[in-house]
Amino acid sequence: METPDGTAVGTERCDAARNRARLLEAARRLVSEYGAEHVTMEAVAKEAGVGKGTLFRRFGDREGLLCVLLDEAEADFREVCASGPPPLGPGAPAADRLTAFGWTLIDRIADVTDLGAALARQVRPRNRNASETGRAFHRHVSDLLWEAGVDTDSYVLAHALLAFTAFETADYLVRDRGVPADDLQATWADLVRLVTRPDGFLTVGG
Amino acid sequence: METPDGTAVGTERCDAARNRARLLEAARRLVSEYGAEHVTMEAVAKEAGVGKGTLFRRFGDREGLLCVLLDEAEADFREVCASGPPPLGPGAPAADRLTAFGWTLIDRIADVTDLGAALARQVRPRNRNASETGRAFHRHVSDLLWEAGVDTDSYVLAHALLAFTAFETADYLVRDRGVPADDLQATWADLVRLVTRPDGFLTVGG
Structure with a gap:
């Protein structure tokens, strides 16, 4: 009252x-x-x-609570990506920053002691995507793709690339299929290199 | 006895x-x-x-039962991909077959009446990936990438591409974020074009 x-x-x-x-x-x-x-x-x-x-x-609900803890746990990593030293932070070419971002995510997924990854694993993909962390990761990748000058829809492409690093795929490959995390990182680097090369779409489309 | x-x-x-x-x-x-x-x-x-x-x-369990129904429901589509008319089936260039495969998957995800998609949605990603259907889809994409001559790990790359068409990403974009299925299909086509172009890796790496 x-x-x-x-x-x-x-x-x-x-x-x-x-x-x-x-x-x-x-x-x-x-x-x-x-x-x-x-x-x-x-x-x-x-x-x-x-x-x-x-x-x-x-x-x-439980996922709502864990999402708050997730967003807290990821604050430092988000800060490093936004304004830490290169290649994660500004100062390196966008393609290098993208490669570093994916490599770090995959390292963290393979690390059983990583708190953010452990929390995110408990949240369904839909809620994880919609969390502050999920949206920040997407905005980060989308911005870097745009900065790298990709001649395609960077909003959707960012989701396409991030889908590969989601637990539903990365955990399956690393834990169930025994694929080394290095192999995922190599493929991430290949994907980034291909989609960000300056003549990427022009050569084929033109 | x-x-x-x-x-x-x-x-x-x-x-x-x-x-x-x-x-x-x-x-x-x-x-x-x-x-x-x-x-x-x-x-x-x-x-x-x-x-x-x-x-x-x-x-x-329930997922085991639904996986059996899923594999039944997908038998026709798998047959079309393996030996139906091009561009899904043989007779078209591998890149065109990959594009057609992804486009059809995305069409089916956006179609609320699609039985296979409705069944697959009930199965957790890990079991879905490991089902006969999941393994057949992966083998199909992996084989086509190899046939297209990608100069990278086609096993992991196939998982990377398929992750984008998984419900965890595609449903989120189409249903939660209102992204038109056409936009997903356009990005799928862009990705396929980039990873399968003959000079894909040589230009950058060389």
Whole structure:
């Protein structure tokens, strides 16, 4: 209930913020202790000492909660891509930055200790694509393709390239089929080289 | 129990085959009546008049059952790709066959009445990739890439290209982001053209 000076509303907002922080802190602890794949909403609510209803209201569902942790976990990597040293960050040619980006993603997918990858694996592709991280990765690849001067739809092409590095394909190849991560990285580099070469489309179309 | 002349074993095999046929027939009926996404193991067992235990023993789980229906549903398309008229079948250049294959897959993904696509959507990527259909699609693309003379790992490249046409990416773009299927097809054609051009890798690497 709002009072003339807004005290009650302020307190309510304060409680909400405190609950949210406690829930995220509890979720982080459980992820680090048991692994992202074993975290349940029940356990998070219990660990935080907050009602399960509040947890669901705050984050929608388990994937909503894990997406918040994912976006947190990926903040540093996104920062490095946006403004860190080359070749991931600015200062290298767009094609080199694209190659470095894919190589790093594939390295991280093959690394069982990578927190961001472990969290992202728990989120369905649709929600993963729509997360802040998914959209940032897509914008990054799309911008670099555009900067490299690809003469095609860089929005769709970025999705096409990123699909290859998604867990649904990369995990299948690395874990189920035993393909070395190096082979995925080599193919990523080949793809980038082909789609970003200056005469890429002109030679064929012209 | 086996008898000297094998009668009991023969009868047992016969019963097993009959049960399997009844279960598949029931599953087909339910898929056609209610849609693949609404078919449960409970309903299939009931419809077939066969115990649920038998159903699970026979097909492993719901995805195992749907994979059998998927491989059945895709038999005609696989046949067309392998030996139908060009450009899907033999008789056209490998690059044109690849383009036609991707275009048809994307058309089918965008078609809500397509049975194979509806079944495949119910199967997790890992099992879908490992199904007879998934392996046949990969072999087809891989063979055509090799035939087109790509100077790279055609096994991994085929997975990279197919990842773009997987539901996890194509459905997200078409259904969630409202990207026209035509745009996906145009990008598929661009990708195929780039990776199969005769001077593809030599110009850049040399």
